[in-house]
Amino acid sequence: MGLFTHYYLRKIATGFSQEPPNNPSKFCQSDFLKRGFGAIFLTIFIGNSINSIASAQTPPPPVQTSPSPQIIINGRPHQGAWFVSNSRNQRPRIHLSDGVLNQLFGADLLSTSVPTRQPIQWFSAPTNLTGVIRNGYRYLDITPLAQRWGWQIQTVGNTITINTPPSQIQNLTSIGNSQPGTAPQQVIISLSRPTPWQLRQEAPRQIQGDPDEVSKPVTPPNRDWTITLDGIADAEILRRYAPPPPIPTPPIPPIPPLPNLLKQLSPTPPAAEPLMQAVEVVNNQTLIRLSVPFGFVPRISTTATTNPTMRVEIVADALVNRQIAWASGITWRQQMVNLGSDRFPVNWLEINPRLSQIRIRPILTNSNSQQGTAPLVEIARNAGVVAAINGGYFNRNNRLPLGAIRSNSQWLSGPILNRGAIAWNDSGQFYFGRLTLNEKLLVGTNPPIPILHLNSGYVQAGVSRYTSAWGNTYTTMTNNETILTVENNRITKRTDVPTLGQQSEPIPQNGYLLVLRGNANTIANTLVPNTPVRLQSATLPSEFSRYPHIISAGPLLLENRQIVLDGEGEKFSPAFIAQRAVRSAICTTNNGNILIAAVHNRAAGAGPTLQEHAQLMQSMGCVNALNLDGGSSTSLYLGGRLVDRSGNTAARVHNGIGIFLR
Secondary structure (H helix, E strand, O other), X not given: OOHHHHHHHHHOOOOOOOOOOOOHHHOOOOOHHHOOOOOOOEEEOOOOOHHHHHOOOOOOOOOOOOOOOEEEEOOEEEEOOEEEEOOOOOOOEEEEEHHHHHHHHOOEEOOEOOOOEEEEEOOOOOEEEXXXXXXXXXXXXXXXXXXXXXXXXXXXXXXXXXXXXXXXXXXEEEEOOOOOOOOOEEEEEEEOOOOOEEEEEOOOOOOOXXXXXXXXXXXXXXXXXXXXXXXXXXXXXXXXXXXXXXXXXXXXXXXOOHHHHHHHHOOOOOOOOOOEEEEEEEOOEEEEEEEEOOOOEEEEEEEEOOOEEEEEEEEOOXXXXXXXXXXXXXXXXXXXXXXXXXXXXXXEEEEOOOOOOEEEEEEEOOOOOOOOOEOHHHHHHHHOOOEEEEOOOEEOOOOEEOOOEEEOOEEEEOOOOOOEXXXXXXXXXXXXXXXXXXXXXXXXXXXXXXXXXXXXXXXXXXXXXXXXXXXXXXXXXXXXXXXXXXXXXXXXXXXXEOOOOOOEEXXXXXXXXXXXXXXXXXXXXXXXXOOEOEEEEEEEOHHHHHOOEEEEOOOEEEEOOEEOOOOOOOOOOXXXXXXXXOEEEEEEEOOOOEEEEEEOOOOOOOOOOHHHHHHHHHHOOEEEEEEEOOHHHOXXXXXXXXXXXXXXXXXXXXXXXXXXXX
């Protein structure tokens, strides 16, 4: 290590980290040396050098985790949380977030009932790692792994570099029936030594009619998956599984007679694709590309026999049962849940909302505007939550909300179409129902003027209201809008805008804007500047008004353990109601806890219908349950990552429900 490093170990502590209206959703993380020492670096070699670290004089306790850490694994940078701890009479310990260990190294997190003890499996028998919660992440002490496998670790500023010994892919064998459903296909990968690996689902192929979004049957294409290993495959393997040459574009043939043309255009079943598509070496990594039929998923296990081995099984029920006490009051579970003859993979978090250290809040893409979408991972990290699930619907074109969002008793967006909603407070009390916000504008003794929507991207003829929670300005969303500025309960200005998007009107902090659309413009002449006005506002049911936090989506699934699904009553289209899709939900249980759940495609098939979704929540012990936005929006976040799907397959969302942990 040298005198230089020992000197700074004595002097300082190191701490790092680190539809149209029927379906509107479809329109729809060291300081280095606590600052001032950025030019100084500390190098830690785990293995032969770790005894040298122990001989240094004891440093003070560690400082907080860095807000923007980086992890370099075998020369490749990744975003990820980490820190180094130093305590009296102990060697420095290296801590990585459990998500980094799982996603970037391939370590399998096994079930545990103790948050501070996490058994993992990585090319060996299960190993227990010490866990600690800090700054929204759960960190695992990887020092035992690093010592066992000879990893070299270096820290410079907010970056940690981990180098693992070189590995070679010695053999790769594909076995099993080429037609999934009769016998599982397997790929056996033989390695010279354990090495980090990642499994990634690629973005779905484009087809006419996404099976997650439509109700009529379609033949979905295979899903593309990539296994990436830090190591180089033998040349013979590369020759055996070389990528196919590009298919040349054929010349355009002459148009045949109509009968022959119709025969050519008749649907034919797609040809079966081989599982193994290609093996390539890119930047000292081996990429194994797989083509997996829809409804099937790769399941990877690692063993250490004579040589380390990875077994890749292509199965319909790939989800491994898991129950991990992630933090006090937060348990992560995943399981195949039976419903009749079907089996559905479900990932969910069970949360005790009565604990004082847990808070539940709506989280949004932007804190000062209702416009915008982002991946849930980004929204959650920016909000500083430990866990989250996607929330309500939004317009995908203009990225505006389509449903109720209420936070700390402030309406950020109002409800639409009497759709299902969940309300809650910080005492762990919840209320489910179908929500309407009745607002009226009172002008002297004249009949009340109904206000249809509040801070909403759902546009109809009538009067809508926009407050500063919408943003600094309002931009017209239809032609021929009349905008009335109200300040201190008095109309101060009238603006007529003939063309949508033509003008942005400031929203006063001491009032709001009234936007008149369609035939509502006829009442504008009675609302002249300097006219005093009053607002009357109430929720229906009135019980909703007692709760400071609300998210709506719909349909409502369960009330008092009974299925109350009424998609038509909540103005969802028949196609939306009947479609089989990936779905998410939030529910309460009989012990007062809440579940946030993501349900994916059934084994060898598509996702649940709404009726099946309600039945699944019922079978999981839910008392009251609400369907959230689904399909590609479905995302379940925990400790820095999505635990239900590959992040690149998840769509951007407008809002979510976040779990804060003090």
